[in-house]
Amino acid sequence: MSILPHAGNGKVSVPDILSRKTLRSAGSSESQNKITCLTAYDYPTARLLDEAGVDVILVGDSLGMAVLGYDSTLPVTLDDMLHHLRAVRRGTQHALLVVDMPYGSFHVSIEDSVRNAMRLVKEGGAEAVKVEGGERRLELIHRLVEAEIPVMGHVGLTPQSVNAMGGFHVQGKSMDAARQVERDARAVEAAGAFAVVLESMPRELAAQITAQLRIPTIGIGAGPDCDGQVLVFHDLVGLTEGYTPKFVRRYANLSADITRAVAEYCADVRAGQFPSDAESYHSESELRERKVKV
Ligand code: KIV
Numbered sequence: 001m002s003i004l005p006h007a008g009n010g011k012v013s014v015p016d017i018l019s020r021k022t023l024r025s026a027g028s029s030e031s032q033n034k035i036t037c038l039t040a041y042d043y044p045t046a047r048l049l050d051e052a053g054v055d056v057i058l059v060g061d062s063l064g065m066a067v068l069g070y071d072s073t074l075p076v077t078l079d080d081m082l083h084h085l086r087a088v089r090r091g092t093q094h095a096l097l098v099v100d101m102p103y104g105s106f107h108v109s110i111e112d113s114v115r116n117a118m119r120l121v122k123e124g125g126a127e128a129v130k131v132e133g134g135e136r137r138l139e140l141i142h143r144l145v146e147a148e149i150p151v152m153g154h155v156g157l158t159p160q161s162v163n164a165m166g167g168f169h170v171q172g173k174s175m176d177a178a179r180q181v182e183r184d185a186r187a188v189e190a191a192g193a194f195a196v197v198l199e200s201m202p203r204e205l206a207a208q209i210t211a212q213l214r215i216p217t218i219g220i221g222a223g224p225d226c227d228g229q230v231l232v233f234h235d236l237v238g239l240t241e242g243y244t245p246k247f248v249r250r251y252a253n254l255s256a257d258i259t260r261a262v263a264e265y266c267a268d269v270r271a272g273q274f275p276s277d278a279e280s281y282h283s284e285s286e287l288r289e290r291k292v293k294v
Contacts, residue, residue, distance in 0.1 A: 012055050012096040014128060014150045014194050021216040021227055035195075035228025037098075037218055038236065041067050041084045045233060046091030054095050056218075058130065058230060059085045061100040061160070066234040073159045076102040078116055085124035098152050099126040103160040106131060110143050117149050130197065132158035134184020141191035153188030156181055156222065157200035170221070172201040185209045185217070197230060198222040200245075221247035 020033045037056035040046040041063045049057055063084055064076040078101075085099050099120050106113040120126040128150035131137050141151045156171045165171075172181035181201055188196045195216045198206045203223020210217045210226050219226030231248065234240045238253040268274035282290075 010094045012094060014096065017056065017096060017216060018194050021214065024216075024227060033227075035216055035218055037228055037230035039063075039066070039230070039233045040088050040091070041233075043087040043091040046088040049233070050092050050095050055228070056230075057088060057092055057095040057097050059088050059097070059099040059126075060130075060232065061102045062232050066232055066240065072162050074103045074162070078102055078105045078119065081105075082119065082124045085120060085126055089125035096127055097125065098128045098130055099124060100130045100132075106137075106140055110140055113140055114143055114147050114149075117144055118147065121149055128152055128194070130154055132160045134181075135187040138187050138191045141188060141193055145192035151191075151193045152218075153185070153191075153193040153196035154199065155184040155188060155196060156198050156206075159199075168200070170200045170202070172205045178202075178205050181205060182209055182212070185213060189213050189215050195228075198226060200247075221245060 017035060020035050023033045035056060036054045037058055038049050038054050039058045039060040039062055040049055041059060046057055059081060061073040061076045061081065063080065064070040064073045067084075068076070068080070070076070081099060081102050085097075089097060101113075101117060101120070105116040108116075117129045120129055129144065130152040131141060131144070132154045134153070134155045137153070141153065144151050157165070157168060159168065162168060172178040178201075181198075182205070185196055185198070193215060195218055196213070198209060198217050198219045200221040203225060206217065206219055206222035207225035216227035218228040218230050220230045232240070235244055235248040236251050238250045238255050240248075241255070244250075265274065
């Protein structure tokens, strides 16, 4: 039995995402065809995002920082990703479900990398995998696509390269660096990826790449001219503590709401005001007695 929901009924597929580029290029209403993507790491969040109509749900390895409390994505394992992917799978009916290949799962032989990606599809129900890196991933992306695994590329700032890049810095600012990001994006497309994430780069560069590629670009910190946008869910709803990059727009402040709710609960318990009588069960004899009294 398949663990994927049936196609149709608004189910977003890889060809649907690809066709958004075609539709946008043909001059149809831009905003209608922009691709929306958000991260999710658990069942209730996936269910809410899916019901709200997001096109693509990404089980990102940002899991490591947003949920597991690491200071980078590097410690996240394939088993971590599988565990969270399965929960997200159970909450996702319509959105395309994409999962990150975590650091170390595709830095091994091509055979082992393909085997790892297959586990995400077979055991976790992913419909596509995301792989960080450009020119260096040409062969891997090609082999994954050959194995019927759709691939979303990811170029520009690639958080798994934090040590090599010396931090989380905006990429492609100089002429040379911009040319490299362009080459990376083109390589990802040539290898057969169906979309590419452009992370943290000047909007002019992202616009140029978007205009050059036949596959959709999905931007994060790459300006408004990409074919779609992605954000980390915890950033969007204000659950991230500390520094947030300037490209994050907060649509809610859940940290404040949760802190207030928990403080109120603690105060009510301590004051003996929770639970109330109406929030308590009663014995049958007590209920009988109360009815007589009334
Ligand atoms: O891991 C992640 O969540 C990502 C997105 C921010 C693109 O790679």
